[in-house]
Amino acid sequence: MKIVITGGTGFVGRRLALKLLEKNDLDFGRGQGELDSLVAFDVGEADPPFPDDPRLETVTGDVTDPDQLRAVITPDTDAVFHLAAVVSAGAEADFDLGMRVNLGGTRAVLDVCRELGTQPRVVFASSVAVFGGLVPDVIQDDTHLNPQTSYGAQKASSELLINDYSRKGFVDGRALRLPTVVVRPGKPNKAASTFASSIIREPLQGDRVNCPVGEDQAMWLLSPRRVVDAFIRAAEMPAADWGPHRAVSIPGITHSVREMVDALTRVAGQAVSDRIDFKPDPAIQAIVSGWPMKFAANRGRDLGFEADDSMEEIIQGFIEDELGGSFVS
Amino acid sequence: MKIVITGGTGFVGRRLALKLLEKNDLDFGRGQGELDSLVAFDVGEADPPFPDDPRLETVTGDVTDPDQLRAVITPDTDAVFHLAAVVSAGAEADFDLGMRVNLGGTRAVLDVCRELGTQPRVVFASSVAVFGGLVPDVIQDDTHLNPQTSYGAQKASSELLINDYSRKGFVDGRALRLPTVVVRPGKPNKAASTFASSIIREPLQGDRVNCPVGEDQAMWLLSPRRVVDAFIRAAEMPAADWGPHRAVSIPGITHSVREMVDALTRVAGQAVSDRIDFKPDPAIQAIVSGWPMKFAANRGRDLGFEADDSMEEIIQGFIEDELGGSFVS
Numbered sequence: 001m002k003i004v005i006t007g008g009t010g011f012v013g014r015r016l017a018l019k020l021l022e023k024n025d026l027d028f029g030r031g032q033g034e035l036d037s038l039v040a041f042d043v044g045e046a047d048p049p050f051p052d053d054p055r056l057e058t059v060t061g062d063v064t065d066p067d068q069l070r071a072v073i074t075p076d077t078d079a080v081f082h083l084a085a086v087v088s089a090g091a092e093a094d095f096d097l098g099m100r101v102n103l104g105g106t107r108a109v110l111d112v113c114r115e116l117g118t119q120p121r122v123v124f125a126s127s128v129a130v131f132g133g134l135v136p137d138v139i140q141d142d143t144h145l146n147p148q149t150s151y152g153a154q155k156a157s158s159e160l161l162i163n164d165y166s167r168k169g170f171v172d173g174r175a176l177r178l179p180t181v182v183v184r185p186g187k188p189n190k191a192a193s194t195f196a197s198s199i200i201r202e203p204l205q206g207d208r209v210n211c212p213v214g215e216d217q218a219m220w221l222l223s224p225r226r227v228v229d230a231f232i233r234a235a236e237m238p239a240a241d242w243g244p245h246r247a248v249s250i251p252g253i254t255h256s257v258r259e260m261v262d263a264l265t266r267v268a269g270q271a272v273s274d275r276i277d278f279k280p281d282p283a284i285q286a287i288v289s290g291w292p293m294k295f296a297a298n299r300g301r302d303l304g305f306e307a308d309d310s311m312e313e314i315i316q317g318f319i320e321d322e323l324g325g326s327f328v329s
Numbered sequence: 330m331k332i333v334i335t336g337g338t339g340f341v342g343r344r345l346a347l348k349l350l351e352k353n354d355l356d357f358g359r360g361q362g363e364l365d366s367l368v369a370f371d372v373g374e375a376d377p378p379f380p381d382d383p384r385l386e387t388v389t390g391d392v393t394d395p396d397q398l399r400a401v402i403t404p405d406t407d408a409v410f411h412l413a414a415v416v417s418a419g420a421e422a423d424f425d426l427g428m429r430v431n432l433g434g435t436r437a438v439l440d441v442c443r444e445l446g447t448q449p450r451v452v453f454a455s456s457v458a459v460f461g462g463l464v465p466d467v468i469q470d471d472t473h474l475n476p477q478t479s480y481g482a483q484k485a486s487s488e489l490l491i492n493d494y495s496r497k498g499f500v501d502g503r504a505l506r507l508p509t510v511v512v513r514p515g516k517p518n519k520a521a522s523t524f525a526s527s528i529i530r531e532p533l534q535g536d537r538v539n540c541p542v543g544e545d546q547a548m549w550l551l552s553p554r555r556v557v558d559a560f561i562r563a564a565e566m567p568a569a570d571w572g573p574h575r576a577v578s579i580p581g582i583t584h585s586v587r588e589m590v591d592a593l594t595r596v597a598g599q600a601v602s603d604r605i606d607f608k609p610d611p612a613i614q615a616i617v618s619g620w621p622m623k624f625a626a627n628r629g630r631d632l633g634f635e636a637d638d639s640m641e642e643i644i645q646g647f648i649e650d651e652l653g654g655s656f657v658s
Binding site for chain 2: 095134142143145153163167
């Protein structure tokens with residue numbers, strides 16, 4: 001059994017790769033089997049390096065180049081997890097780059113998979129950014145696609161391609177609209193959502209951090225553990241379970257910043273959450289307040305996708321997975 | 330004032346061109362003006378030829394070729410009506426052609442317009458085929474995009490591009506989801522909807538015709554006159570009227586085949602409608618019965634778009650516009 005992950009050295013791609021390597025009962029519709037080969041395809045090498053595993057290979061390349069994709073998405077490929085993307089702020093700042101990578105890259109992956117003639121499973125990382133404009137307070141499974149960012153437009157167009165390539169029998173695709181993933185490790189990035197991880201991550205390591213949005217601001221959240229589970233579940237579900245629509249909003253939890261901070265206090269103590277300052281950044285606040293924060297996600301639940309039980313669970317998972325089980329109290 | 334129509338020698342493009350040439354008070358956001366130049370860009374020459382008009386030029390070319398587009402969409406272009414497309418059945422039969430023309434063509438038109446730096450109005454012919462799968466009985470303005478054909482997927486993706494290019498200020502775009510246009514002149518084509526025109530057109534010219542679907546089958550209809558009015562209205566509306574969503578379902582009328590035939594009887598007499606046979610074609614019936622047939626279209630009405638008053642009006646318009654005012658009774 002062979003798997004390719006585009007964006008395979010990124011934060012989610014890396015964790016997905018490591019989790020897949022642990023599995024010995026994967027089933028992508030051709031019977032259970034063991035993983036023989038996993039290619040992490042990305043623009044850069046894994047940092048830190050992946051643990052040694054003879055089944056795992058990192059290949060650096062450009063996801064928009066069909067020839068480079070053909071070299072890794074070979075006829076023995078059972079599943080492709082397509083995570084490679086220019087992030088939201090990047091696609092907004094450089095429109096052409098976003099179109100090339102986020103829409104063109106998806107098209108290239110789908111076309112190379114189609115050439116195989118084997119109808120491989122393709123699991124695509126979509127986003128709640130496909131929703132926007134005038135939407136109901138609670139996003140429904142059939143709320144219209146009306147993205148208000150180039151990133152969202154590229155993800156929404158990619159979903160439409162996933163649907164149509166699947167309907168035509170070229171691939172067996174699935175698209176997951178992911179909540180904001182917290183807690184991300186490492187440094188803050190340029191995403192407007194980066195504070196949602198920072199306000200947990202930095203205080204647990206003894207550092208002060210500023211929260212640029214008000215305590216009332218709510219967000220739609222999912223942990224890295226659950227994201228990885230969702231990708232694997234999506235890849236293993238039979239095609240028949242999806243019906244005429246290959247996209248699904250993955251269940252998350254809606255938490256205000258205040259609820260996130262309260263959970264941090266319960267897990268790690270008042271001294272830790274006291275390391276958070278609240279100096280508003282109107283630019284960040286304006287972006288974040290436009291994001292949908294509540295989703296019915298009934299279809300996702302019906303399909304067996306699971307949200308985290310609580311913010312405490314998310315924080316505990318971060319401490320275990322990324323901080324070696326301890327924090328600076 | 331200069332206008333370019335892609336698909337400009339097709340049935341709707343031709344009528345739009347002729348109507349625009351009659352107008353002397355067009356306003357595409359830069360003040361009222363007279364039309365100096367209209368380019369009908371298409372794969373083939375107009376047939377029959379356009380009437381002589383020094384302002385009108387037909388240019389044959391490929392809508393996916395940026396260089397050919399640049400030759401017609403020049404910096405003095407105020408508005409582009411982008412109608413060029415591979416039809417539904419054609420895009421389903423030849424996936425690559427449909428992707429190239431219906432998605433790639435839209436992308437090329439938008440990119441060439443963007444290069445101008447003048448934010449021209451772009452009016453795009455979308456389709457109710459962007460809806461499908463599990464939808465409510467009456468399609469709402471915020472019903473989700475879930476096309477079940479490649480044509481619909483390409484139109485839906487194009488709508489997303491129109492939205493995003495407009496949001497970014499590259500163009501000032503508008504996308505019209507058009508009902509089935511009846512009564513089309515000429516010969517039946519390969520579209521599954523062709524019978525909706527044939528059952529009116531052929532009997533009025535003394536010919537027998539078969540209706541391949543049951544009398545109960547309903548459709549969502551708009552006349553050529555109203556389609557042309559909708560395109561011009563859409564092009565003249567201020568950007569502010571559109572808000573954060575540049576696509577709109579154009580109001581139509583829902584009529585069953587029986588209601589269409591009854592209207593034909595009232596307009597032209599029983600002898601004319603007796604020329605319709607009803608031999609069902611299960612393949613056509615299967616396709617047509619999957620089409621949405623009722624639309625709230627509240628937004629379209631709010632924006633001032635108008636459906637036909639009746640099927641009789643549609644039939645009378647056809648007799649006047651295409652049959653020289655008379656029919657074979």
